[in-house]
Amino acid sequence: MIFLGSREKAEAIKEFIEKNDELIQKNNMIAIYGEWGSGKSSLMKTIDCKLEVEKYDKIWIDMWKEESDYSNLSIKILNKILEKIKLDSETKKSLIKAFLTLGKGIN
Known part of the structure; x- marks a missing residue:
């Protein structure tokens, strides 16, 4: 399921990560917050596909x-x-x- 604006959000977050590589490399993290069923996991998977696979460590915590x-x-x-x-x-x-x-x- 693709939520309205998800691709645009994913692209914006991907660009933020890539443009702030030095900040991200210093053990900072990005968390996605939202209500249950609001598309956070789908958004994260889209971002994951857009980023260079080996460049970033990703930790998935599915609270549900x-x-x-x-x-x-x-x-x-x-x-x-x-x-x-x-x-x-x-x-x-x-x-x-x-x-x-x-x-x-x-x-």
């Missing part, structure tokens, strides 16, 4: 898959990120431990 269980959602998101980056298991464990410690301080 998690909607039945929001417990430990932040850990699930962190695990998705850690799956993508190349770290040894001890470093990953340390990051998760630090993340959990930070989370306790926020509550």
